[in-house]
Amino acid sequence: xxxxxxxxxxxxxxxxxxxxxxxxxxxxxxxxxxxxxxxxxxxxxxxxxxxxxxxxxxxxxxxxxxxxxxxxxxxxxxxxxxxxxxxxxxxxxxxxxxxxxxxxxxxxxxxxxxxxxxxxxxxxxxxxx
Amino acid sequence: xxxxxxxxxxxxxxxxxxxxxxxxxxxxxxxxxxxxxxxxxxxxxxxxxxxxxxxxxxxxxxxxxxxxxxxxxxxxxxxxxxxxxxxxxxxxxxxxxxxxxxxxxxxxxxxxxxxxxxxxxxxxxxxxxxxxxxxxxxxxxxxxxxxxxxxxxxxxxxxxx
Numbered sequence: 001x002x003x004x005x006x007x008x009x010x011x012x013x014x015x016x017x018x019x020x021x022x023x024x025x026x027x028x029x030x031x032x033x034x035x036x037x038x039x040x041x042x043x044x045x046x047x048x049x050x051x052x053x054x055x056x057x058x059x060x061x062x063x064x065x066x067x068x069x070x071x072x073x074x075x076x077x078x079x080x081x082x083x084x085x086x087x088x089x090x091x092x093x094x095x096x097x098x099x100x101x102x103x104x105x106x107x108x109x110x111x112x113x114x115x116x117x118x119x120x121x122x123x124x125x126x127x128x129x
Numbered sequence: 130x131x132x133x134x135x136x137x138x139x140x141x142x143x144x145x146x147x148x149x150x151x152x153x154x155x156x157x158x159x160x161x162x163x164x165x166x167x168x169x170x171x172x173x174x175x176x177x178x179x180x181x182x183x184x185x186x187x188x189x190x191x192x193x194x195x196x197x198x199x200x201x202x203x204x205x206x207x208x209x210x211x212x213x214x215x216x217x218x219x220x221x222x223x224x225x226x227x228x229x230x231x232x233x234x235x236x237x238x239x240x241x242x243x244x245x246x247x248x249x250x251x252x253x254x255x256x257x258x259x260x261x262x263x264x265x266x267x268x269x270x271x272x273x274x275x276x277x278x279x280x281x282x283x284x285x286x287x288x289x290x
Binding site for chain 2: 026027028029032033034035036037038039040059061062063067069074097098099100104105106109110111112123
């Protein structure tokens with residue numbers, strides 16, 4: 001019985017560690033540095049979690065079709081240090097500069113994003129002077 | 130008379146050599162590795178503002194310059210540019226079409242290019258301008274990215290291997 005408990009504990013630990021590693025993947029593994037993109041749309045949802053905040057943005061194509069993009073940004077702590085709060089997001093118009101995902105899905109890694117109404121740009125922590 | 134002819138011949142030869150050297154400009158040949166400490170902070174780390182190659186392989190002749198840029202886990206981008214500014218096709222990764230041109234401008238090399246690819250948001254067009262300059266074993270590349278009416282410029286410094 002004790003052996004089973006130890007086994008279950010270790011397995012759960014490994015699973016949690018794997019999940020954390022997957023969440024904190026490197027840019028080069030997931031995103032295409034040769035495909036920079038600028039998007040303009042409306043924030044519809046927010047994933048305010050570490051290590052990266054995920055912003056979901058509705059972007060209208062040239063043909064009028066709306067596609068929801070997943071935007072990986074800096075972590076919440078970094079964004080809060082720049083004066084951004086979770087409640088600032090939803091419904092806001094935003095311009096995102098970043099790089100496309102390698103898998104062709106509407107996913108982008110943001111190097112910066114600008115809240116249009118507030119005229120405020122938020123950047124990745126590594127670019128903050 | 131003979132002395133005058135000889136003096137003029139020497140002057141013409143020296144002038145031609147000077148013009149030839151000026152046209153040749155800087156030689157950028159070599160293997161160059163990105164020096165993160167000397168480059169803009171915005172291009173290093175996990176989310177670059179503008180992507181620069183980690184390493185450049187450059188071969189230059191009197192008429193052409195061949196550039197191969199490689200980065201970790203990214204597809205290489207290579208091109209053979211004519212130094213007279215003729216437009217050429219860049220060998221970009223699958224799904225990307227790119228044309229560009231290069232020209233020596235004094236001691237600098239100026240490369241302009243236009244990249245196009247499709248995305249879930251539609252077709253994307255990006256313009257790049259690179260200004261290369263060399264001081265000894267240090268290569269500086271100033272790159273401007275223009276997209277959707279917005280421009281940003283960053284600087285990368287490379288060391289010669």
